[in-house]
Amino acid sequence: xxxxxxxxxxxxxxxxxxxxxxxxxxxxxxxxxxxxxxxxxxxxxxxxxxxxxxxxxxxxxxxxxxxxxxxxxxxxxxxxxxxxxxxxxxxxxxxxxxxxxxxxxxxxxxxxxxxxxxxxxxxxxxxxxxxxxxxxxxxxxxxxxxxxxxxxxxxxxxxxxxxxxxxxxxxxxxxxxxxxxxxxxxxxxxxxxxxxxxxxxxxxxxxxxxxxxxxxxxxxxxxxxxxxxxxxxxxxxxxxxxxxxxxxxxxxxxxxxxxxxxxxxxxxxxxxxxxxxxxxxxxxxxxxxxxxxxxxxxxxxxxxxxxxxxxxxxxxxxxxxxxxxxxxxxxxxxxxxxxxxxxxxxxxx
Ligand SMILES: [Zn+2]
Ligand SMILES: [Zn+2]
Numbered sequence: 001x002x003x004x005x006x007x008x009x010x011x012x013x014x015x016x017x018x019x020x021x022x023x024x025x026x027x028x029x030x031x032x033x034x035x036x037x038x039x040x041x042x043x044x045x046x047x048x049x050x051x052x053x054x055x056x057x058x059x060x061x062x063x064x065x066x067x068x069x070x071x072x073x074x075x076x077x078x079x080x081x082x083x084x085x086x087x088x089x090x091x092x093x094x095x096x097x098x099x100x101x102x103x104x105x106x107x108x109x110x111x112x113x114x115x116x117x118x119x120x121x122x123x124x125x126x127x128x129x130x131x132x133x134x135x136x137x138x139x140x141x142x143x144x145x146x147x148x149x150x151x152x153x154x155x156x157x158x159x160x161x162x163x164x165x166x167x168x169x170x171x172x173x174x175x176x177x178x179x180x181x182x183x184x185x186x187x188x189x190x191x192x193x194x195x196x197x198x199x200x201x202x203x204x205x206x207x208x209x210x211x212x213x214x215x216x217x218x219x220x221x222x223x224x225x226x227x228x229x230x231x232x233x234x235x236x237x238x239x240x241x242x243x244x245x246x247x248x249x250x251x252x253x254x255x256x257x258x259x260x261x262x263x264x265x266x267x268x269x270x271x272x273x274x275x276x277x278x279x280x281x282x283x284x285x286x287x288x289x290x291x292x293x294x295x296x297x298x299x300x301x302x303x304x305x306x307x308x309x310x311x312x313x314x315x316x317x318x319x320x321x322x323x324x325x326x327x328x329x330x331x332x333x334x335x336x337x338x339x340x341x342x343x344x345x346x347x348x349x
Pocket of ligand 1: 047
């Protein structure tokens, strides 16, 4: 490992030690493999998945069984590089793509690394995440960002990537009308990615009025209460529907809003099994698919943020530090939280 001098041997890490329990511990700074960089963490976004692990101790069959560092939406600075990584990268500001596919299996070879069965992903038990001072990342998954992006914005390229990938799966195109269920952070990322792909109408549904109002700043051209606008939604003839709620009624009615030949993409996770209008899906030739994380989205996400097509800083609703990660996780369960971020390296940059 080659490195700058300022990297200490130990670091502070906010560790989840049980359900609704986190504490700051002193931990060794991770060693850098030959093809990796060491990133001093600047800012980490709080994700719904972090909140689920914190409040429930699990997401489906992924169970927290030991101490775990949460957080996977990372912006920071390269402070050390592995032997195979050019030293020019030292000092570079980066956004971390928090996945490590094996790159050798059939899915990886086919360009579907997000479905790699050997995937190692930040903050997914038992792999530690980024609510700490230093993380390692494969050099090619630490994406350089322009100085116009804050560390928080660099971290939020991760949820933006979820939106970009979902809009890609929905094959959103120029002049499209898109229906998005859910006006939370992921709905907002999908709406903005859909606009960037050329959608001219993005209708977002949400049960909460204040969330409907707010989403108009984040890509929605119209926001509807699904309980009051049922008839309007049934006649929508959307080119694509993206569900970001996992709520059974939203999925069922959203499918009915899609035109023949349109697409339905399931992003939100809710019930394990639900009833679907399969005859309608068949006779309208609707394509229904899931979406899981992303593939090769950071270069596009960086461009959307750099050009101002998406304002990630505007999505930050609260800021915390490493000593208050528990509060950040509690606060993020508030439906009015868009994005809470944890500033690790001393205050917002
Ligand atoms: Zn996330
Ligand atoms: Zn693989």
